Amino acid sequence: MLKAEIRIGLKKGVADPEGQNAKKALELLGYKNVNDVSAEKIFVVQLDMKDPAEAQKVVENMCQRLFANPVIHDYQISLQ
Amino acid sequence: MLKAEIRIGLKKGVADPEGQNAKKALELLGYKNVNDVSAEKIFVVQLDMKDPAEAQKVVENMCQRLFANPVIHDYQISLQ
Numbered sequence: 001m002l003k004a005e006i007r008i009g010l011k012k013g014v015a016d017p018e019g020q021n022a023k024k025a026l027e028l029l030g031y032k033n034v035n036d037v038s039a040e041k042i043f044v045v046q047l048d049m050k051d052p053a054e055a056q057k058v059v060e061n062m063c064q065r066l067f068a069n070p071v072i073h074d075y076q077i078s079l080q
Numbered sequence: 081m082l083k084a085e086i087r088i089g090l091k092k093g094v095a096d097p098e099g100q101n102a103k104k105a106l107e108l109l110g111y112k113n114v115n116d117v118s119a120e121k122i123f124v125v126q127l128d129m130k131d132p133a134e135a136q137k138v139v140e141n142m143c144q145r146l147f148a149n150p151v152i153h154d155y156q157i158s159l160q
Contacts, residue, residue: 001115007122022123025146031138035081035126042087042122043102046115058111066105 002047003080004059006067009040014072043067052079082127083160084139086147089120094152123147132159 010016018039026034045062049055059077068075090096098119106114125142129135139157148155 019123022146026125026142029142029145031142033128033138035128036124037126038124040122040124042120043099044116044118044120045106046117048113048115058113062106062109062111065109066102 002049002052002055004045004047004055005078005080006043006045006059006063007040007076007078008043008063008068008073009038009075011072011074055079082129082132082135084125084127084135085158085160086123086125086139086143087120087156087158088123088143088148088153089118089155091152091154135159 016038019037022039023034023037026037045059047055047058049058056077056079059079063075063077064070096118099117102119103114103117106117125139127135127138129138136157136159139159143155143157144150
């Protein structure tokens, strides 16, 4: 069994309202020294597969079809 | 400048509708071999601080006050 971690972030230049709101909230709570906050997403997929090379291809395909929007998202896959 | 990555996941036993819906969607798209999907969240906080020990304390405090709900969330902090 393999575990794939898919980390999905916004491409550079795409607005990140969730991160910006978190930054604002931290400032309102009195935290100084916060330069930037960005929000990302992780999907952990447990696969009933044994071959890492094949699993990598399958997960890549899942990202393109379901998890990531290629217009705004970058994604990284790490298999364990 | 330090970068803190805060990874927030659901505690064991807490329902994960986002992960379950992703699993269902993968099945509908024809992927077999998917045992489980879980969804997590990452906040990347850029801090204008130099002392990692102090930054760790500050970020820990941010998690307790803003990012994580202690009833349902577990969190991990990694500083870089």
